[in-house]
Amino acid sequence: MADIIIPVYVTINGTPFITGSVVVTWGIIVFLLVLSILTTRNMKMVPGVLQLFMELILAGVHWMVDSTMGSHRRSFAPYLLALALYLLVANLTGLVAIRQPTADLNTTFALAGITFFLVQVNGFRAKKLGYIKSFFQPIPFMAPMNFISELALPISLSFRLFGNMLGSMIIMLMLYSFMPILVPIIGHGFFDVFAGVIQMFIFVMLTMTFITLAMD
Amino acid sequence: MEGGVITIDYSLLWQAFNMFIIYLLIRRYLYKPLSNFIKGRQETIENNLNTAAQEKEEAEKLRQKYEQSLMSAKQEAREILNNATKQSEEIISEGKREAKEQGEQIIEKAKKELELEKEKVFKELKDEIAFISVRIAERIIETKIDAAAQRQLVDRYLKEVKKVS
Amino acid sequence: MFVLLRFIIDAGFDWLAQQDPMALLLAASALGAGAAMIAGIGPGVGQGYAAGKAAEAAGQNPKGVQQITFVMLLGQAVAETAGIFSLVVALIMLYANPLFQSPALGILLLASTVGAGVAMIGGIGAGVGQGYAAGKAVEATSYRSRLQGPIIRTMLLGQAVGQTTSIYALIIALILLYANPLL
Numbered sequence: 001m002a003d004i005i006i007p008v009y010v011t012i013n014g015t016p017f018i019t020g021s022v023v024v025t026w027g028i029i030v031f032l033l034v035l036s037i038l039t040t041r042n043m044k045m046v047p048g049v050l051q052l053f054m055e056l057i058l059a060g061v062h063w064m065v066d067s068t069m070g071s072h073r074r075s076f077a078p079y080l081l082a083l084a085l086y087l088l089v090a091n092l093t094g095l096v097a098i099r100q101p102t103a104d105l106n107t108t109f110a111l112a113g114i115t116f117f118l119v120q121v122n123g124f125r126a127k128k129l130g131y132i133k134s135f136f137q138p139i140p141f142m143a144p145m146n147f148i149s150e151l152a153l154p155i156s157l158s159f160r161l162f163g164n165m166l167g168s169m170i171i172m173l174m175l176y177s178f179m180p181i182l183v184p185i186i187g188h189g190f191f192d193v194f195a196g197v198i199q200m201f202i203f204v205m206l207t208m209t210f211i212t213l214a215m216d
Numbered sequence: 217m218e219g220g221v222i223t224i225d226y227s228l229l230w231q232a233f234n235m236f237i238i239y240l241l242i243r244r245y246l247y248k249p250l251s252n253f254i255k256g257r258q259e260t261i262e263n264n265l266n267t268a269a270q271e272k273e274e275a276e277k278l279r280q281k282y283e284q285s286l287m288s289a290k291q292e293a294r295e296i297l298n299n300a301t302k303q304s305e306e307i308i309s310e311g312k313r314e315a316k317e318q319g320e321q322i323i324e325k326a327k328k329e330l331e332l333e334k335e336k337v338f339k340e341l342k343d344e345i346a347f348i349s350v351r352i353a354e355r356i357i358e359t360k361i362d363a364a365a366q367r368q369l370v371d372r373y374l375k376e377v378k379k380v381s
Numbered sequence: 382m383f384v385l386l387r388f389i390i391d392a393g394f395d396w397l398a399q400q401d402p403m404a405l406l407l408a409a410s411a412l413g414a415g416a417a418m419i420a421g422i423g424p425g426v427g428q429g430y431a432a433g434k435a436a437e438a439a440g441q442n443p444k445g446v447q448q449i450t451f452v453m454l455l456g457q458a459v460a461e462t463a464g465i466f467s468l469v470v471a472l473i474m475l476y477a478n479p480l481f482q483s484p485a486l487g488i489l490l491l492a493s494t495v496g497a498g499v500a501m502i503g504g505i506g507a508g509v510g511q512g513y514a515a516g517k518a519v520e521a522t523s524y525r526s527r528l529q530g531p532i533i534r535t536m537l538l539g540q541a542v543g544q545t546t547s548i549y550a551l552i553i554a555l556i557l558l559y560a561n562p563l564l
Contacts (some may be wrong), residue, residue, distance in 0.1 A: 006221070006223075006261060007561075012226055012297045015225045015226055016223070016225040016226065016227055017225070017227060017230070017328065018227060018230060019225070019227045021227060021231065022227050022231060022234065022297035025231060025234045026234065028238075029234060029238055029241065032238060032241065032242065033224060033241050034247075036241065036242065036245035036246035037245055039246065040245060040246065040249040040250055040253075043249070043250075043253045045257060045260075052443070054246070055250065055254065057250065057252070058247070058250055064396050067529065067530040068530055068533070070533060076248040076296045077242075077247065078239065078243035078248075079239050081238040081242055081246070082235075082237075082238045082241075082243070082247075083239075083248055085238075085242060086235065086238050091234065103233070104227070104231075105223065105224055105258060106223075106224060106225060106228040106230075106231050107220055107228075109224060109228055109231075109232045110228050110229075110231035110232040110234075110235060111231075113228075114232060114235055114236075134488065141258045143359075148545075149541075149545055150540065150543065150550050152544060152545050153541060155548055155551075155552075156462060159356060159462075159464055159465070159466055159469060159551065160302060160461075160462045160466075162222075162469065163462075163465035163466060163468055164224075164465055165459075165468040166221070166468075166469065166471075166472060167465065167468045167472070170472060170476075177540055198454060198458045199458070201458070202455065202458045202459060204270060205279075205455065205533070205537065206459075206537060206541070207536045209533070209534050209538065210541075212534065213534070213538060221471070221472070221473070221476050221477040222472075222473055223476060
């Protein structure tokens with residue numbers, strides 16, 4: 001059963017460097033690679049099941065990007081697709097008794113950090129100096145507040161995802177130790193599947209929204 | 217050494233790097249091929265629809281053309297038929313006329329021959345009647361009449377017969 | 382009067398000082414974890430408001446039920462965040478309280494732990510506010526379901542700003558637990 005403590009495999013000067021979450025993420029990379037190659041190997045005009053499923057996911061991502069960011073910003077779709085797929089698989093590893101990599105603050109911080117990086121860079125690229133000026137709006141006195149609320153985004157993103165996944169994991173552990181037979185199935189359905197999918201949605205949508213807001 | 221539940225350590229860097237790797241892989245192996253394929257398929261379908269619409273138009277035009285030529289062919293056939301009927305009628309009426317003419321000619325000829333025959337018969341009859349009348353006159357009169365007086369009598373009686381005939 | 386009070390306080394502190402410091406710390410952790418979860422009030426109210434608005438919207442505009450549901454779920458999941466932060470702090474205190482390793486004064490550790498838990502009660506406000514935003518966004522979606530995109534964007538932006546105080550609470554709690562300047 002998944003452990004609460006994250007197993008550590010390699011350390012540098014005593015601080016963990018490669019942990020169980022990293023290894024699971026490597027496994028997810030391999031899984032996604034295999035999935036991608038299987039999907040794009042023999043693409044037919046009338047798609048088979050796997051191709052159809054991936055086409056639906058791609059269409060969903062395109063729809064989300066179009067409605068939230070505008071169809072001229074489709075260039076973000078590859079990263080958002082990668083993010084969505086990784087989050088989906090990572091959140092659902094709880095179903096197979098693997099400790100979710102997203103239940104590790106490092107993972108969620110890394111993802112939130114990438115989002116933060118994307119927001120700032122794109123805001124700067126779109127508005128150049130105007131972006132830096134926008135921090136001093138409406139009054140220069142507000143600058144620290146604006147900085148902090150910019151930081152609030154990655155903090156809330158990472159802790160939201162982390163908290164949801166950690167909470168789900170602990171609840172599932174307790175359910176398994178109390179009533180190991182039927183109730184965990186409902187628990188898995190609600191906490192792992194439902195919460196996992198919704199948290200993936202929220203993460204991706206917030207990323208998109210804030211990138212758009214920074215660029216407009 | 218055991219990690220913690222809520223810790224931040226160097227694995228953060230690893231996870232960021234992993235995410236970057238996932239981004240590259242997905243973009244190269246899933247996003248690009250799949251979206252290109254979908255776009256290509258959409259274009260093919262659009263092309264097919266366009267060609268189908270075009271071909272339908274052309275088929276329609278062709279059909280109209282054929283129908284027109286069919287109608288004109290029928291018209292021509294009808295005209296030919298009319299001409300043929302007219303010609304045959306003309307031939308028939310011409311034939312009839314000729315036949316009629318010929319018949320009339322034959323009838324005329326027959327009539328003329330009949331006349332000629334009638335004349336001939338009359339002439340012979342006249343001669344016979346003259347001869348017989350003279351003999352009768354001879355007998356009645358029982359006189360010898362000289363030839364001249366005979367001839368006068370005959371001519372007189374011929375004229376009478378001529379008047380009668 | 383005051384002499385009595387002082388006597389009680391002194392007796393109380395004496396009794397506390399006699400206890401095993403570890404036991405006290407564990408007790409304080411338990412107290413802090415429980416206090417932190419009081420913040421569950423906020424998201425409860427907020428999400429309920431969003432759900433109610435969604436039901437009203439579905440009744441008004443049955444054709445846009447899909448968009449309405451989507452906006453509702455999105456808004457509710459964000460309103461959940463304050464409760465999740467409290468859950469994180471409570472779990473930290475139950476499973477991996479870093480103050481246990483700290484070689485410091487007993488009462489201070491107690492107070493820090495309880496303080497960290499009590500700080501998360503501030504999440505109530507964020508929960509209620511974000512839930513209200515979600516409810517109003519749902520109502521707007523029911524009127525113009527084609528404007529789903531801008532509505533969601535504005536809702537998320539507003540909710541992110543409203544999250545700020547609960548983030549401050551979270552930061553204070555984490556500071557008390559991990560980087561306590563008073564120790």
